[in-house]
Amino acid sequence: MRITAYTVDDVPMIQKGDDLAAVVAERTKLEDDDVVVFASTIVSKAEGRRYLLNNITPTARAEELAALNAEDPHFIQYVLDNSTKVLWKHPLLVETVLGNVCINAGIDRSNTETGYILLLPADPNASARKIRDRILELTGKRVAVIITDMNGRSFREGQIGVAVGCAGIAAIHDKRGDVDLFGHELKITIQGIVDEVAACANMIMGESNEGTPIAVIRGYAYLKDDLGISVTYRKDREDFVKQALLDKL
Amino acid sequence: MRITAYTVDDVPMIQKGDDLAAVVAERTKLEDDDVVVFASTIVSKAEGRRYLLNNITPTARAEELAALNAEDPHFIQYVLDNSTKVLWKHPLLVETVLGNVCINAGIDRSNTETGYILLLPADPNASARKIRDRILELTGKRVAVIITDMNGRSFREGQIGVAVGCAGIAAIHDKRGDVDLFGHELKITIQGIVDEVAACANMIMGESNEGTPIAVIRGYAYLKDDLGISVTYRKDREDFVKQALLDKL
């Protein structure tokens, strides 16, 4: 198998209301089955998910967690308002309203104006489907779309790109029934394909002032579905790590 | 940035003593700064890390953990012998003698003969350096080498490719001091570059009978060092997840 992955050149500063499908279509020639990957930052910007940091009133709980983390209580209040569970207090690991588990609910203060925060898209799978459909409309090409963010990991230092939303690509690939080179059934049964593609895209997008929030992966033979990323999020009961953290709180 | 990633065609069944650098050099034309990625399976095979499953005597502890996991006690004994700590009993999550945390110590029964197991390479960073140096000798090209395996993650379903050894590429990229598009210093400070490259390679290598255990990533501008993967492994005290699991045991 051979794939190519490239970042789209000359993407402007994204503003509320921008048509991200058009931004891509005007700057590169897409092909059927390309995977088009967007940093969540620009999807958030286009969807107007930017808020004034100080335009919220911190609760006592936010003040407490802010002190613990040497953070701004307003910022922590945004984190709490976008979470369903606190899994760890310092660092502040939460389960977000979207179902993903990450530090600070994936709320960004980088790559946006000082004094503002950027929430993740309200429904990243829906955002991905919308961009995918709009790309089809503008170019006639049927692509898959992934929306990414950076997440830390247990046990390993270093954050990596993961998917927080997707459309037209199966998030996980169930390999039960597959056989190895010797005819044995596989013990490893589920591959996190969409997160592997997200990592691949993130590696070329960069994290700081590269200005390259869109990547195209071409030539990858992927499984297609429209279930979105949520199938990846483990239920509490099925996740012994989450359970151990909750028990310790 | 534009990268290409491809799997090397016609790789044979790897046997003990095979020269993996020669296997690559005979089948593809490498360039300076390519990242050559090897599935740990074939490095293990080449290094003779294949053992007869039943050629070990399970302890009572192995019998107990085997019963809990509906596993073969011989297999579990191999897992214990290659681990320094049990972090969870079912599933059997361990810290391996190499320092990485994974289920079953990364010991494979797939893609090898029935009745045998494959241990990870004894020193995957050294293996990576050795292959890198031998590629230079054979081809005159200075490449980086990564050795991969599949690992599960906390919170997310689906295993993904990670690095278990590397040479010539920095495992993590410290971004402290970098600024974003608005001139702010980054909050996200460390990127797990080598694991992003590993995920990218794993995505095209496959998991079952594809027969493509070697991938080449070309065109990626990476940071170079020879520290290996171990800088990625979090110390117990710095890892609140590991600590919570150990406390619960």
Ligand SMILES: Nc1nc2c(ncn2[C@@H]2O[C@H](COP(=O)(O)OP(=O)(O)O)[C@@H](O)[C@H]2O)c(=O)[nH]1
């Ligand atoms: N051209 C352009 N690049 C952006 C914009 N916002 C972020 N980026 C770039 O997108 C990439 C990812 O940015 P990051 O803040 O890490 O986004 P995240 O991964 O979604 O949190 C980096 O290369 C940034 O420089 C934007 O509005 N326009």
Ligand SMILES: Nc1nc2c(ncn2[C@@H]2O[C@H](COP(=O)(O)OP(=O)(O)O)[C@@H](O)[C@H]2O)c(=O)[nH]1
């Ligand atoms: N040609 C060839 N392919 C192999 C060999 N062993 C494993 N593979 C392939 O290498 C890839 C990864 O195999 P896997 O068992 O998942 O290795 P792991 O990720 O290191 O545990 C798959 O495409 C396998 O079919 C071998 O000896 N020869």
Ligand SMILES: [Mn+2]
């Ligand atoms: Mn982000």
Ligand SMILES: [Mn+2]
């Ligand atoms: Mn990012």
Ligand SMILES: [Mn+2]
């Ligand atoms: Mn393996």
Ligand SMILES: [Mn+2]
């Ligand atoms: Mn594998």
